[in-house]
Amino acid sequence: MRxxxxxxxxxxxxxxxxxxxxxxxxxxxxxxxxxxxxSLVAAAKTKADIVVVSIFVNPTQFGPEEDFRSYPxxxxxxxxxxxxxxxxxxxxxxxxxxxxxxxxxxxDPGGLAExxxxxxxxxxxxxxxxxxxxxxxxxxxNLAFFGEKDYQQQLIIRKMAEELNFPTKVISLPTIREFDxxxxxxxxxxxxxxxRKQAAILYQVLRLAKKEIKGGEKNSRRLLSRLRxxxxxxxxxxxxxxxxxxxxxxxxxxxxxxxxxxxxAAYIGxxxxxxxxxxETK
Numbered sequence: 001m002r003x004x005x006x007x008x009x010x011x012x013x014x015x016x017x018x019x020x021x022x023x024x025x026x027x028x029x030x031x032x033x034x035x036x037x038x039s040l041v042a043a044a045k046t047k048a049d050i051v052v053v054s055i056f057v058n059p060t061q062f063g064p065e066e067d068f069r070s071y072p073x074x075x076x077x078x079x080x081x082x083x084x085x086x087x088x089x090x091x092x093x094x095x096x097x098x099x100x101x102x103x104x105x106x107x108d109p110g111g112l113a114e115x116x117x118x119x120x121x122x123x124x125x126x127x128x129x130x131x132x133x134x135x136x137x138x139x140x141x142n143l144a145f146f147g148e149k150d151y152q153q154q155l156i157i158r159k160m161a162e163e164l165n166f167p168t169k170v171i172s173l174p175t176i177r178e179f180d181x182x183x184x185x186x187x188x189x190x191x192x193x194x195x196r197k198q199a200a201i202l203y204q205v206l207r208l209a210k211k212e213i214k215g216g217e218k219n220s221r222r223l224l225s226r227l228r229x230x231x232x233x234x235x236x237x238x239x240x241x242x243x244x245x246x247x248x249x250x251x252x253x254x255x256x257x258x259x260x261x262x263x264x265a266a267y268i269g270x271x272x273x274x275x276x277x278x279x280e281t282k
Contacts, residue, residue: 001083003090007098007138010091014052014140022049026141026168028132031055032072032186033081036176040145041085043173052139053082054091056098060106061127072186091139098134106130107164109156115250116152116263117274120240128153129160136166144168149175149183151263151276152250175275177203183275190271198234199268205230205242206277209262213279218256220244231266240265240272247278257281 004010014024025048027040044051055078062068075092082090106126112118113125136144144161146154158170176184181203182196191199205227217223224242231239245252247261263276 001079001087001090003079003092005092005094005097007093007134010052010089010093011138011140013089014050014138017050018140018142023142024048024050024052024140026135026139026144027051027053028135028144028146029053029055030057030071030186031078032074032189033078034176034184034186036147036149036184038081038085039176040147040173041082041087043171044143044145045085047171048141048143050088051085052089052091052141053087054093054135054139056091056093056095056131056135058098058127058131059095060099060130061124063121063124066121067187072189091135098131107133107160109160112152112156112159112250115245116241116243117265118152120265125153125156129156132157133160133164133166136161136168141168143171145171145173147175148172148278149185149275151247151261151278155248155250181207183273185273187271187273191268195236195268195271198236199273201231201234201237202264202266202273202275205264206262206275209244210277210279213256213260213281220252220254220256223256227262231264234268236268238267240267 025044027044029037057071059068107129109125109129118125154172161168161170180200182199208230209227212223227242231237242264243252245261247259259278259280261276261278265274
């Protein structure tokens with residue numbers, strides 16, 4: 001595996017490979033890799049000639065009170081995992097190279113960023129869209145792989161790629177879960193043992209929602225009331241949001257029909273976790 005730190009060198013490599021007719025699969029990450037990330041790498045390996053993984057903890061998507069400085073990092077471990085998968089390129093730029101002094105340009109993600117996570121994390125998705133657009137321009141991928149755990153994020157990125165005419169197909173893959181259903185996340189390491197036990201309730205809430213919808217429940221307000229009661233049984237949990245929305249517009253739905261997204265975010269102690277499930281009915 002070759003490590004590239006310079007964006008210009010990365011871009012030159014990608015253009016050379018594409019000039020030779022190679023397809024590039026790209027997995028952007030913030031590192032501290034787990035099975036969720038590796039499932040994206042495995043998919044990229046099956047669909048592209050060249051696989052590029054980036055590790056960059058993007059400062060512009062963190063708020064002033066968030067965990068940018070303490071975000072978990074373990075480059076040595078990450079490199080070993082990527083070597084085991086025979087990844088072709090690790091792109092590992094510095095913040096100074098990705099945001100040169102005086103940088104002023106950002107990508108406005110629009111209305112989708114003003115819902116759900118965007119309400120409690122203002123400017124988060126502006127930072128996400130900006131860094132992903134920069135990475136797409138640098139890496140020049142044919143295919144880019146994202147996890148559905150960050151459902152709102154992958155939706156916003158997909159819309160951005162379409163609307164800004166990037167020649168990149170965004171592919172979303174299912175959430176990878178722990179043994180008890182908790183969605184894999186780099187932030188899970190923050191949880192104390194008792195908090196980790198209580199975190200399992202997030203997936204229980206989603207499973208209950210799916211069961212109720214499949215059982216014929218159509219009233220969103222009534223279902224949300226039941227789900228909140230279940231969440232209240234975890235004393236360490238503080239709800240950020242719990243919504244039932246259209247999976248393409250993220251508009252809240254009063255009557256459940258067709259494809260429906262149940263999404264939530266909650267704090268367990270100081271750790272913010274998100275999860276979601278798409279349920280389809282006739």
